[in-house]
Amino acid sequence: MIHEHLETVRPITAKELCKITGKNRRELGKEIRKERKMGIPICASTDPTRPGFFIAGDQCDMRIYVRSLRSRIKELTEIMMFCERMIDKLPRVSNEQ
Numbered sequence: 001m002i003h004e005h006l007e008t009v010r011p012i013t014a015k016e017l018c019k020i021t022g023k024n025r026r027e028l029g030k031e032i033r034k035e036r037k038m039g040i041p042i043c044a045s046t047d048p049t050r051p052g053f054f055i056a057g058d059q060c061d062m063r064i065y066v067r068s069l070r071s072r073i074k075e076l077t078e079i080m081m082f083c084e085r086m087i088d089k090l091p092r093v094s095n096e097q
Contacts, residue, residue, distance in 0.1 A: 002031050003040045003055060011045045011052030044068075 005020050006012060012020075018028055032053065036042050041056035043065035056062040 001035060001040075002028065002053075003035050003042055006042065006053055006055045008055045008057035008061075011050050011054040013052040017053065 002017065002021065005017060014025055014028055017023075018025060021028065021031075023031065032042055041062055042053055043056050043061055044053050045051055046068060054061075056065065
């Protein structure tokens with residue numbers, strides 16, 4: 001399991017985890033999602049000075065991670081809305097499904 005390679009103190013990059021586990025990035029992401037759904041508190045840091053995955057050491061760690069997820073969701077929602085508005089401005093194709 002991925003969480004067995006993680007610490008609460010030092011984030012481990014996806015590249016490092018792939019090397020340790022022998023998984024590719026897609027497999028790694030799938031395993032991390034699975035373990036999170038099982039209740040393992042795996043967080044991800046996007047801080048350029050300390051990027052990577054780690055186990056939440058306390059509620060504060062998890063709150064910070066949830067805040068970063070909310071920010072990403074907001075940003076992706078905005079992008080999705082702009083893209084949806086562009087749909088009608090693009091030419092139609094005859095085999096549209």
